[in-house]
Each structure stands twice: as C-alpha cells, then as structure tokens.
Amino acid sequence: MSPTPSTPPWDVRRLPRADDSVFLITGGNAGIGYFVAEQLSATGATVVLGSRNPAKAEAAMASIRARVPGARVRAVRLDLADLSSLETAVESLGVECLDAVVHNAGVALDVPPRRETGDGHELMFGTNHLGHFVLTRWLMPLLSAAPAARMVTMGSFAAKSERIDLDDLQSEEDYRPKRAYGRSKLAQMYFGVELERRLRAVGSTVASVVVHPGGALDSLTPSRPPVHVRTTAARLGAAPAALLLQGKHAGARPAVRAVLDPAVRGGQLWGPRVFGLRGEPRREPLWNHLADTSVASRLWDASCDLTGLDLGVTPG
Template sequence: MAGWNSTDIPDQTGRTAVITGANTGLGYETARALASHGAHVVLAVRNLDKGKAAADLIVRRYPGADVSVQELDLTSLQSIRAAADELHTRHDRIDLLINNAGVMMTPKQTTQDGFELQFGTNHLGHFALTGLLMDRLLAAPGSRVVTVSSNGHRFGSINFDDLQSERSYSRAGAYGQAKLANLLFTYELQKRLAGTDTIATAAHPGSSATELGRNLPRVVEWGFGLTVQDAEMGALPTLRAATDPTVRGGQYYGPGGFLQMRGYPKLVSSNKRSHDTAVQQRLWQVSEDLTGVVFPVG
C-alpha cells in the first residue's frame, strides 16, 4: 500500500491557508499542493517580488488557483504586527497557519529586535505571528496551527541563562534550540487550546533538498546528500499535519523511512526534552515577555 501523499489531501475549497516562507522550497510545495486542492493560499514572504513570482507560477500550473501574497519579515516584530494587521483586514477567519519559514545554522547574527537570528526567526517570529492571528484561527471551525520543526531538535536544549547566545555561539546549538522551541511551543499551545475547535500540530521534513541547507558545513551537507529527498516529498509531513482528518492536536509528523530522513509521512515521536512541561511553560512566558504578544487562550 502506498504511503500518504498529496492525492490524499481533502478538498480545501473555502479554506484560507497562511504559509510563511512560501516562495521557495518546502513552503512553496505546501502552498502549491493546498492551492491545487481549492484553498485560498496566502504566501507570507519577506521578498514580495519572489512571492509574486511563486504565486504566478502556481496560477500558471493551476489556472483558477486562488493565491495572494503578504509581506512578512519574521526578523522584525514591527513587520509581523503590520502583516497581522493586514491579514485581519483581509480575512475574517484563517483555517490554516503553517509556520514554515526558517533559517538554519547561520553565522552569528541578530534580528532587527536584537534576538539571536535562528531563535528569533524560527521561534519568536512565529510565536508572535500565531498569537496575533489567534482570534482569526479561533473563528474558523477545525482550524490548525502547524509548526515545522526538524530532526535538529534532538541535539537542542533551551539555555535560559543565555537564550540569545550572547556568551557563546554554536551554529548547530542555536539551530537545535530553535527547533526544540518549535515543539515546546506546539505542545504548550495545544494545551492552551483545550476546549476550542483549533488544534496545534508539528511536522518535520527529514532530509530535503532546499535552500535552507546553504549554511551547512560541507561534511554535513555531504552526509545529508546520501539521504536527501526532493522538496515535494519533504512537504508531505506538513501537508498531512495540516489536512489529514485523523490528525489530533499535539501530534508530530515526519518521514517514515530510516531515521526519519526520507519517506512518506507518518506519526512520529519527539525527544524527552520537548515534553518537559516546566520548560514549555517557562519558554512560553519568556516568549510573551520578549515579543510583547499575549495569546487570547489558556
């Protein structure tokens, strides 16, 4: 029996999906698949020209596809708030928020608000965006927040004493911390959504050929090359977490092959650290303090 794939996506007509980082790679493949099944897809991107080019490509491939572009820079809280305001104006409800955009193993840098780049972009930016759009998600029956993590969460830990890597910086360590934060956020959000018709899920793409790996050390890039799959396959765990009717809140999906590096998506497990409830709650409070965004749930 073949594994779950894009042909298993239910009809998405009448549903609105906001996808961050949707102009290329996993985000583009996610947007393309949802648009081809009838969703109105919003490409939330930093570069408007690239976003418009991606939207045009989807429409050319699927005439009649409903695709729009929203400027969003996850390294800027000001940009995140502006994007959320525009999305509020255009949409009374949002059925899917897919927190896909990210950076990986970058040289030491900071966001416009002074956060370490990987933690600030991958976690804090999406935390703020989700909180600011939560009322629109709660207005949509059966809505979902899907946050894209990584196998990299397995070597991550949350260093509350040096959250912004000001004392010492490791590309891999900062990436692992950010990807672990994605899961801690998902699990805590799901608890806070109890009693609502909205759920939080997570996914990871395994080893996928995208621009995200451009900062990988050469030896690591070579190792990934032995197991890499294309972005279309890499997007399937996100698509399943977003659309499969059997998915439940707090679940995590990834490739079903060797070491979760490639293959069709299935329900997978995350490490013990990601299920530490005390860390989940502390990270949530720190994230609210840093971003100034307070969720209207929980």
C-alpha cells in the same frame, strides 16, 4: 449488517479537496514552504504566501499558477524579524477566519558572526521562534473564528539532538550557528506542543500540530524555475543521498497532511516514515525532550517577557 466505512489510506498524490478553506504559509515563497503552498493550492483552497520579499513572492505565485490551473494564491508582506510589523501584516490578510497556518519560515546561518534583529534578538531565535510566537498572538482570533483550525509548526530533524539552554536562549554566551539554528527550531517545536496544551485547557477549537521535514535537500528537489533550479550535476551528485534523504517537495508532505487530514490531532508530531528522514508522512512518538512540560512552560514565559506580549489564547 453493512460494513463500517473505512477512511481511505492517505495518498500524497490525491489530496482531499479544501475549496472553501484559507491557508497561510509563512516563508511560502521558497524551499519547503513553496512546496507546501503548491501542494495545498491543488486542493482548491485559497493559499496565502507570507513573504518579506515581494519579488520572490510574485515568482512563487507565478510558478504555482503555471503548475496548478486555477490556483487561488496570493501574498502578504510578512517580516518575522520585525515583531512590531506583525499585527499590521495580519490585518492585511483581509479575511474573517483562517483555517490553517503553517509556521514554516526560517533563517539559517552557517557561519559567525552572531547577528541580531532590529528588536535586539539573536537573528535565528528572534525570527524562527519569537516571530512565530508573536504572529500567533495576532492570528489567534482568525483561527478561533474557523470551525476547526490547525496551527502547524514546521520543526527540524536538527532539533532532535539539541537541548534548550534557558539561561542562554539568545546564544549570547556561546554562539555556534548550527547549534543556534537547531535550538531555534526546537524552541518552535516546544511552542507548538505547549500551545496545544493551553488550547485544550481553555476548550479552544484550534489544534496545534508539530511536524518536521526529515532530511530535505535542494539537490533532491525538482526544479521550479525561477524559485528553484536543480542542475544536472547536482541531481547526479545527490543520487547516493537519495537512499536516506529526500527533496523539499517530499519534506513538505508532513505539513500538508497536518493541515488536511481529519485524522491528525493536536499535540501530535508528524514526520517522514523512514527513520524520520524520508518517505511518506506518518505520526511518530513525541521526542522525549519535547514532552518536558516544565521546559516548555518556562520557554513560554520567557517568550512572553522577551516580546512584551501575552499570547492571549482565546477559547474557540
């Protein structure tokens, strides 16, 4: 009797080929999104960088091409803070189907005052959550047209200690930047979990996976000039932090695995192996508050009201 074939262990440095696939990375021109794009480009896939800044997108593409010979990478103008522009942005992709999207782009503010998008939404909630919510509405037909597409939502470890205030989603009554950021990322993660529940209810072929990068620091991130330049002083100063945290190149790995690994399933949460802060990507238990379907459902309804859109989940 022949032995049962086993799936080889996941190796972040030997990714499977994905030559015929098309992947969209929002915010793929910088930070973790750049490294998601760089790593996925090495699989032979066509990688599209969603960026609101064409010059930064060009710099990112040049960096990827310099490191990945033959990389098939291009960019599309994408401004998640401008909800009315997103349908046109998706049309400009010019593809018949999309094998995965990584919802990575995000705005993080460290100090007051509270700012709003042109649509009148608090900037971080409006961009990080509502922008991706609306983008998914227009991407869903392309994802549904693929054999087994993945929608990967990049959350944040900062969201683990936060809770959604459904009565003050836009921090109008009590604005604290770091808390508002954590809650905007938590809203994204709730969206990813709730979307999976709704996709399964309609028998869709699309799977929704939630990931987070752990503790990813610029000072532990290798240089990719001009996208990112790490000075010697920054590298030496960050040495103690490397015991618990990691660079953004490593923070990208849970998302890359969620896109490529056939063993990953919708509804799962993936993050770094060591305390959820650093190390190889692994599946982890869904955080208790993320498993609250009542909060997720109410946030979904509120998002529909705020954007004026029903997501229109389409059966696969």
